[in-house]
Amino acid sequence: MFTGIVQAVGTIVDLVDLGSTRRFSVQVPEFVGQLSLGDSVSVDGACLTVAGLVDAGFFVDVIGPTLDRTLAGTYQEGSIVNLERALRMCDGISGHIVQGHVDTVGYLESSIKNGNSWILDFNIPSSVLSETINHGSIALNGVSLTVSELVDERGVRIGVIPHTYEHTNLGRLLPGDPVNVEGDLIGKYVSRIMARRGKPEPTSGL
The missing domain is CATH 2.40.30.20 (Elongation Factor Tu (Ef-tu); domain 3)
Structure with missing residues (x-):
């Protein structure tokens, strides 16, 4: 983890x-x-x-x-x-819980400098986007990021501070470049629970 x-x-x-x-x-x-x-x-x-x-x-x-x-x-x-x-039991969680299980690949759509920071828009497949919320967490290329907003139901907008831009490979991305995407673990469980509401509980078959 x-x-x-x-x-x-x-x-x-x-x-x-x-x-x-x-x-x-x-x-x-x-x-x-x-x-x-x-x-x-x-x-x-x-x-x-x-x-x-x-x-x-x-x-x-x-x-x-x-x-x-x-x-x-x-x-x-x-x-x-x-x-x-990997996270040790004695470590603090400065970002969010990231399993290292990549869900899909997304693509950088645009990168705009905004003062001394950057606004990055990514196209994200619907399988992950459906579990993503405004101001929620997402991991892109292993970087814990906050979703500034959902963009036209096709992706996410991320605000990136100078430290993150300069000390990760996000600052090297060009439009069209791919990124590994892992959705928020909590969002996945909530989505799964909501999808099963009203359905019979699975059994072991015993």
């Missing part, structure tokens, strides 16, 4: 196809000595397992479904990724 507070940005420095998986090596000097084999780490919001440690970084092995459903399938050498170590 994560909180959507990006702790470092890393660089994909090597990609190797290993049959049904693809191995990514990520260079991130800030994490040296802070990761162990088997740890979970958020890479652009996708929860991946540290399969090995290398000089100034680590590598992960990514399976086909993750490559198909997330940005992982588009990475190249030199790709910049947002990184967050």
Whole structure:
């Protein structure tokens, strides 16, 4: 589990196809000595397992479904990724609860500078948008963000402060670029409960 507070940005420095998986090596000097084999780490919001440690970084092995459903399938050498170590029981939650289970991929529609901040509009598939509310939470590329408003039932508008823009890969996005999207966990459960109202409770069949 994560909180959507990006702790470092890393660089994909090597990609190797290993049959049904693809191995990514990520260079991130800030994490040296802070990761162990088997740890979970958020890479652009996708929860991946540290399969090995290398000089100034680590590598992960990514399976086909993750490559198909997330940005992982588009990475190249030199790709910049947002990184967050897994939440510990003693840590505070500065963002919101992020599972690292990417729901879908969205796209940046526009980026407008507004004083010293930015207004970013994203197209988001209806499967996530239906569970999203004004001033609720959403994770884009693993970044915990507040929804400023829903835009014409097709996406979300996000206000981004200078620190977030400069210290995550959101500041590198161009219109049309994809982002990993994870909807708010609370919204998912509320949507599920409301959808089942008046329906019989599922049974185990025993």
